[in-house]
Amino acid sequence: MAPLHIMTAALQVSLRDRTVVLIAGLFMALVLISAYLGWSATTTVHEVYLKVAEAYATKGEIAPSNPVSNTSPLELLRNMTTYVALIGALSGMVLGNKITSVDRKSGVYPLMASRPIGAASIAIGKILAIIVSISSLLGFAALINVGTFWVLPNISLNADEWSRLAQFYAASNLYVIAFGFLGALFAVTSRSETAALMIPVTIWLTVTFIIPQLTANVLPMAALNPLKSMTAAPTGAFFAFTGAALTPFSIAEAYRALSAILLGFAPSGFQFNSLITPMQTLFVVNGVLMSGVVLAYLGLNASRSDYND
């Protein structure tokens, strides 16, 4: 029962935090507009195509096929990939940090440790709180997307597309939870509160912007564009080596690849350049970070648990 009590208490405290509400609200706002943005861009491309086709017809030539015909309606959600990778990941880090740092900041961790509750139980309670809070956040996001599909004109999903939408949200959930664990890991192990926030942000910057450049020459700003980030890596020994060495651990690239496949905007013939599948990468990273949180709690000295800033 102890882990459940700890989970409930952690959830109550974190939900009262205004920063958590602010960042979660920002994420929800972007979820709300993402489908509209996708729809707006796709409609504009279709209108551009009609003008191009007209020009071809005037010259008596046949126009190339319409790039947006025969595409899945799920493709309208392609911007979600970016918003989950940016604000979703930040929300995850903030939630993970708040859920675990509150006891150290308020000085109650020594009191908790003096009770007959093991550090492992505390860790499990906190991990459950992270999973429940992030899954709820992503659950709301999924509901908003389902709602927007009903509202947008001329859009309907078949059974396979509903299934792929559910899988996309499962993958997004795993991605954000990984950052929740990352935030928690450094909230437990760091000596200062500032470092507990800054180290995960630095790791997130590395994972999102630096590693994709090393493995596939995806420039930092291109990493924000779901389509541009799917370009193939240049040939040559450098990228062959970095791709093979780093891609299996590159959670951002794994998430982007999986999303592109599920939402149907991956280029034809696209392959994830790794020995393990993108979903396996997400599971492995989550497993490692979750174990890290448990070990961090086991190693946390209750008598010296206060932050030094």
Next chain:
Amino acid sequence: MISPVLVIARKDIVEALRTRLFLIITAFLLLASMLSIAVTAAAMGGFASPDYSPIEAMRGFVEHLEIIGSALAIIMGYRSAATERGHNTLALVMTRPITQRAFLVGKVIGGIVLILAVLAIVFTAIGVELTALNGVGLSILETVKLIVGYISATVYMMAFFLLGFMFALYMKHLSHALLTAFAIWLVVVLVAPQIGDTLDPDNQAVGGLFMELAVPRAQEIEIMNTFDTYETIRTGIEQLSPSKHFERLTFALWGIKGSYFGKTVMEILWEKLVDIIWLLAYVTTLVGVLFTRQANFSHLSDKLSE
């Protein structure tokens, strides 16, 4: 006797240099920037072409400055205010014969010097790396362009320094201040340019929509002129981002955007005057808010812990 403003500025610089986190993040920007040049060289197979200026390979570097540089500046600004609140020295400083204005000027000068120093290290390292990879030193014109870009980067980072500083100085809780500054950073550095970029019809196909449809440039412009409102909204969203203005200015200066190739520095600066004005407007507005707001420092110093 040294003026109180310079004493505060000097103290701030010395304290920042003692902070391990500050040095780690500076090293992070340096590493990311140098890696971006190396990766570009690897992707191009070297800078051997005689028609190629090595500073054109700095696109990745510009983008790292946009993202990591601005994040670093927020941390620098945050640290500058947080250190006074953390040590409860803010109220004590205010009991001395020093005005709030002098205190803020000292902090801002300290921030400018630190940003200039960090960027001097990064730009020098990039210059050396480009020379090493190219096998030939940078020309005088290329060096001048780098220096103008260095000044632009300082103005750009200063905007984020002020953002982090103001939130850490005025918000009740420090951790809220850092996260709120980062939420704003996400919106103006990453989300606004991302929305503008992904709404661009040409970006809706890998390799470019108009390329895929084999539409010549003149016809592309003609077609896009019929989407006037859409394009106005799209570019309007991009205009909100200081990163976009910094990017446009440096892309033009360093020849990353081909249409500026062969133009003099003055011609480029004149053409990019709007972006320069936008960047200066961000900094001026933040400075204005900082100096017009009256803070209750004794109240803040008591509210460090939550």
